[in-house]
Amino acid sequence: MTDIAPTIASLFPDGLPLRLTAYDGSSAGPEDSPYTIELTSPRALSYLLTAPGDLGLGRAYVAGDIALHGAHPGNPYGPFSLLKDHTDFGIPRPSQVIELVRALGLRNLVPPAPPPQEHLPAWRHRLEGLRAVTQWSRHSQERDADAIHHHYDVSNAFYEYVLGPSMTYTCAVFPTEDATLExxxxxxxxxxxxxxxxxPGQRLLDVGCGWGGMVRHAAKHYGVKALGVTLSRNQAEWATQEIKRQGLDDLAEVRFSDYRDVPEGDFDAVSSIGLTEHIGVANYPAYFGSLRDKLKPQGRLLNHCITRDDSTKSPKAGAFIDRYVFPDGELIGSGTIVREVENAGLEVQHHENIRIHYAKTLQGWSENLVENWDACVAETSEGTARVWGLYMVGSRIAFERNEIQLHHVLATKTDENGVSGYPLRPGFGV
Structure with a gap:
């Protein structure tokens, strides 16, 4: 088996954008590139060949079979900004398959077991134990809980290192270019x-509340009685302790619960910050209908979520994101969000795109991961830390290039007489 790097390079129709070296001593790609990707083992080669595109590359990187030179694994922004959109070389042509087998050996075309950080794909969910279809249908309460557990119940300490003191895992809004993440x-x-x-005195429901940042802020600074719900037990326990530590337990509460199981109603306001991505587009009517039913007349809903740049693209996430980061996650254009909010009987009052703020937020999280790399690896594993490093820079690049966006949609439960409670001009500034 010889010339691994040039053979792999031949699969890239536009050529390699950086340097590639392999364990057989071969190399390919521009010699003056500031970044080099090194295939350190035959397993790396097998991952790339048996799952072409971002999934194979991600598997090899997470497993530690790819080494990066010129970038930190917690923030591989430089090399992956060059690689992005160049990894989907698809299924080799028959002639290329013959060439690969001759050059690389048949055994490298046998799929290795994926790294332990990989979540079960949908087809394995359906087959596993022949469980009841209703139990494991996409976005059932049980399956949603499983998906949330996979991503959010990593370790509260790990999230403290990455997210910083705010423990806020959603897009920030930077008042100035030089503002800190906090x-x-x-x-x-x-x-x-x-x-x-x-x-003061109003009631707020925050669905998918995470570690309770919105709940605490509303209670502390606005005198609101705030209830947050999350499907992550780790988040609920951390949030409850922090609420008590700050002396806010007379106003703020976080429950380990599905938003669909909240018995209370007649809230003055509902906030959904980063939950819609987990709902599934087909479930938007039920979702926004449920939030509408929680509001009193003239109450307000703020929906904050990642969106695609248009609604014609598939809502499904890429293979790496689906299996390693957000199982079952779906994104759609903001127009679809607005339509479904309106179809649920709510009146949309304001619609805002804060896309570039998420790129800056992700940059801050990546810097935190680099700064706390050893502690993050010790708290979880190097594979998990690599998942986060890769996912955050990939997302940052997608926001920078306007492939995905972040939208606020503000709506009111306008009453039967057409009274919305919304002023002639918004008081929050635009």
Whole structure:
């Protein structure tokens, strides 16, 4: 078996954008590239060949069979900004398969077991134990809980290292270019509170509340009685302790619960910050209908979620994101969000894109991961830390290139007389 790197390079129709070296001593790609990807073992080759595109590359990287030179594994922004959109070389032509077998050996075309960080794909969910279809149908409560557990119940300490003191895992809003990540997260929560026009004594429901940042901010700064719900037990336990530590337990509460199981109603406001991505597009009517039913007349809903740049693309995430980061996650254009909110009987009052803020947020998280790399690896594993490094820079690049966006949609439960409670001009600034 010889000349591994040139053979792999031949699969890239536009050529390799950086340097590639392999364990057989071969190399390919521009010699002056500041970044080099090294295939350190035959397993790396097998991953690339048996799952072409981002999944095979991700598997090899997470397993440690690919080494990066010129970039930190916690923030591989440079090399992956060059590789992005160049990894989908698809299924080799028959002539290429013959060439690969001759050059690389038949055994490298046998799929290795994926790294342990990989979540079960959908088809394995359906086959596993022949469980009841209703139990494991896409976005059933049981399956949603499983998907949330996979991503969010990693380790609270790990998230503290990556997210910083705010423990906020959603897009920040930077008031200035030089604002810190913590200042931007505080500013985001305050903006949402102002969009919802929260007043002392009102009641807020925050669905998919994470570690309770919105709940605590609304209670502390706006005197609101706030209830947050999350499907992550780790998040709920951490949030409850932090609420008590800050002396907010008379106003704030976080429950380990599905939003569909909240018995209370007549809330003045509902916030959904980063939950819609987990709902599934087919479930939007039921989702927004449920949130509408939780509101009192003239109440407000703020939906904050990642969206695609248009609604014609498939909502399904890429293979790496689906299996390693957000199982069953789906994204769609903001127009679809607006339509479904309106179809649920709510009146959309304001619609805002804050895409570039998420690129800056992800940059901050990547810097935190690099700064706390050893502690993050010790808390979880190097494979898990590599998943995060790769996923965050990939997402950052996608936001920078306008492939995905982040939208706020503000709506009111306008009453039967057409009274919305919304002022002539919004008071939160635009």
């Amino acid at each position: 200042e931007a997260q505080e500013n985001k929560y305050d903006l949402i509170c102002r969009k919802l026009d929260l007043q």
